[in-house]
Amino acid sequence: MNYLPNETLFNISLLLFLVVIILAFAGLLTMIYRFLSKWITFLQREDMAGTEKIKNDAVVSAQKMLDDAREKSTSIVSEATERAQRTLLSMEKLSQESKNKLTTELESLAENQASALKEASSSLMSFYKEALSKQREESLHTLEDTSHEIEEELLHEVEDFKKVLHDETVGAQQAVEAKVQEKYAVVEKEITSYREKQLKAVDETIYDILHDVSKKVFGEALDMEDHQDLVIKALAEAKENNVL
Amino acid sequence: MKLLKEVKTYERLQHLMTEVDSVNLALSGDTSEDIAALIEESAPSFAPILIVHLSNQNIVDKESAIATLTELTEALEGIESLELTLAFEPTEAVTNTLYSWVAENVDKNVVLDFRRNPSIMSGALVSYKGKYGDFSGAKDLKEAFVGLRKELKI
Numbered sequence: 101m102n103y104l105p106n107e108t109l110f111n112i113s114l115l116l117f118l119v120v121i122i123l124a125f126a127g128l129l130t131m132i133y134r135f136l137s138k139w140i141t142f143l144q145r146e147d148m149a150g151t152e153k154i155k156n157d158a159v160v161s162a163q164k165m166l167d168d169a170r171e172k173s174t175s176i177v178s179e180a181t182e183r184a185q186r187t188l189l190s191m192e193k194l195s196q197e198s199k200n201k202l203t204t205e206l207e208s209l210a211e212n213q214a215s216a217l218k219e220a221s222s223s224l225m226s227f228y229k230e231a232l233s234k235q236r237e238e239s240l241h242t243l244e245d246t247s248h249e250i251e252e253e254l255l256h257e258v259e260d261f262k263k264v265l266h267d268e269t270v271g272a273q274q275a276v277e278a279k280v281q282e283k284y285a286v287v288e289k290e291i292t293s294y295r296e297k298q299l300k301a302v303d304e305t306i307y308d309i310l311h312d313v314s315k316k317v318f319g320e321a322l323d324m325e326d327h328q329d330l331v332i333k334a335l336a337e338a339k340e341n342n343v344l
Numbered sequence: 345m346k347l348l349k350e351v352k353t354y355e356r357l358q359h360l361m362t363e364v365d366s367v368n369l370a371l372s373g374d375t376s377e378d379i380a381a382l383i384e385e386s387a388p389s390f391a392p393i394l395i396v397h398l399s400n401q402n403i404v405d406k407e408s409a410i411a412t413l414t415e416l417t418e419a420l421e422g423i424e425s426l427e428l429t430l431a432f433e434p435t436e437a438v439t440n441t442l443y444s445w446v447a448e449n450v451d452k453n454v455v456l457d458f459r460r461n462p463s464i465m466s467g468a469l470v471s472y473k474g475k476y477g478d479f480s481g482a483k484d485l486k487e488a489f490v491g492l493r494k495e496l497k498i
């Protein structure tokens with residue numbers, strides 16, 4: 101079954117192969133772009149995580165990503181090649197010459213692709229190393245600056261805390277002293293008041309007792325003449341005091 | 345006025361004034377001319393004294409008697425009262441002694457107004473012409489007690 105001329109089939113096959121190759125290369129570039137984006141994000145997140153760790157992780161990650169990319173590109177290229185070969189083999193009318201030429205072209209393209217990938221890997225590694233070195237220096241600077249700032253901040257916080265603690269302690273002590281003084285004054289006043297009240301009660305009690313006793317004693321001991329003399333004495337006293 | 349010597353206490357003075365008023369009232373209203381009888385009837389306590397008082401002044405008619413007794417009332421109203429609060433009930437002898445002392449040392453025209461308060465124990469509370477003084481034994485005792493407490497610094 102040969103409906104198309106051999107030359108036309110060859111051209112179609114070649115065009116398909118080239119399309120596959122271009123798609124594979126585009127996929128590879130997309131992966132590289134994604135890898136770079138992830139790497140930059142990773143570097144930003146791992147800013148303070150330690151230079152050695154960053155370096156090791158970066159190298160490992162970069163190597164892994166490169167290996168993955170290389171494997172995937174190789175796989176894609178191989179797959180594309182296999183597909184192209186299958187396509188070519190399926191074409192019954194494809195001439196041996198065309199096959200050889202195609203094979204040669206494919207090998208050449210594969211070699212070129214491998215070379216381009218190798219070159220890309222090399223430049224990518226250089227870029228990674230340079231970026232890593234720069235990042236390490238920046239991280240070190242940042243770490244030093246941050247350490248210094250943290251130290252100053254901590255010292256400042258400690259000073260503030262000491263000052264607050266001191267103020268709070270002194271303030272609390274003064275408040276307690278004032279409260280104690282206030283309570284002491286109140287208690288002292290209450291004691292004085294109580295003492296006066298009790299003394300007054302004692303006075304009255306003692307006076308009442310003395311009064312009663314004296315009344316009984318005077319009532320029994322004084323006769324009318326004595327009373328009379330005391331009244332005259334009282335009258336004389338009243339006159340002396342200008343009451344009379 | 346001899347009559348006033350018979351009146352030594354405020355109580356007796358009031359009694360006398362009441363009887364004099366009664367006599368005056370009787371003399372003014374009664375038509376009887378027996379003044380002595382009217383006095384004896386109207387002033388049972390002081391009748392002898394009043395009769396002597398009128399006799400000493402040769403009063404024989406009712407009008408003169410009324411005038412004399414009115415003068416007597418005015419004189420009695422002018423007598424000052426000396427209030428004495430005592431711890432005991434004074435006997436007549438004590439009253440006489442105290443009255444004599446007051447008449448001699450203060451004023452003759454004074455009667456004694458006795459009050460009784462046993463709590464003052466002895467001495468007297470004196471009130472005269474608006475002035476007052478406590479000269480009682482109770483006061484002396486209280487001052488002695490206060491002094492003793494200060495001395496003991498209680």
